[in-house]
Amino acid sequence: MREIIRFAWGNGSLGDFILALSDKGIVALEFAASRSQMEDVLRDRFPDVDLQADQDVLADAIETVAGIISDPARDCGLPLDMRGTPFEVTVWTMLREIPAGQTTSYGVLAAKLGTRDPRDLTQAIANNAIAVLVPCHRVVKKDGSISGYRWGVRRKRALLAREQRPGKE
Numbered sequence: 001m002r003e004i005i006r007f008a009w010g011n012g013s014l015g016d017f018i019l020a021l022s023d024k025g026i027v028a029l030e031f032a033a034s035r036s037q038m039e040d041v042l043r044d045r046f047p048d049v050d051l052q053a054d055q056d057v058l059a060d061a062i063e064t065v066a067g068i069i070s071d072p073a074r075d076c077g078l079p080l081d082m083r084g085t086p087f088e089v090t091v092w093t094m095l096r097e098i099p100a101g102q103t104t105s106y107g108v109l110a111a112k113l114g115t116r117d118p119r120d121l122t123q124a125i126a127n128n129a130i131a132v133l134v135p136c137h138r139v140v141k142k143d144g145s146i147s148g149y150r151w152g153v154r155r156k157r158a159l160l161a162r163e164q165r166p167g168k169e
Contacts, residue, residue: 003049005051006053007052008053008061014031016033019062021058022049024079025081029065072163073101085124104140109121131150132159
């Protein structure tokens with residue numbers, strides 16, 4: 001029997017997002033402008049599963065996630081099912097240890113992993129499919145400036161600002 005991953009669409013303060021859950025937890029939370037394109041991305045990412053749209057069943061999770069997008073310092077309370085290589089999962093776990101309202105640099109994370117080259121982890125960060133809850137937005141350049149973000153630098157700036165001033169834009 002094929003694994004089932006359910007997904008639903010939500011609208012938050014930073015735009016439309018798709019949320020996908022396995023029986024273990026959230027496998028994807030991504031901002032997207034095109035629903036059909038994002039659903040294709042999910043199908044490509046999870047080729048061996050049965051993807052099912054289920055807006056009603058995921059309604060509470062969508063509401064919770066929309067609230068966290070507005071206040072990313074809030075605790076989610078929903079389990080995550082981070083899927084990637086062992087190295088990627090290690091990097092994503094490290095990202096989850098960065099407290100809300102704080103940032104770190106690629107170099108600092110690389111040093112914690114025992115490498116001097118931050119490029120070793122940038123691809124793992126870029127492959128993160130769980131926006132906000134795996135807070136890759138908290139990683140900045142060595143000089144503190146904002147670098148790229150899979151879902152747009154504007155969103156990254158907004159998330160960081162929200163963590164500095166919870167509940168305010």
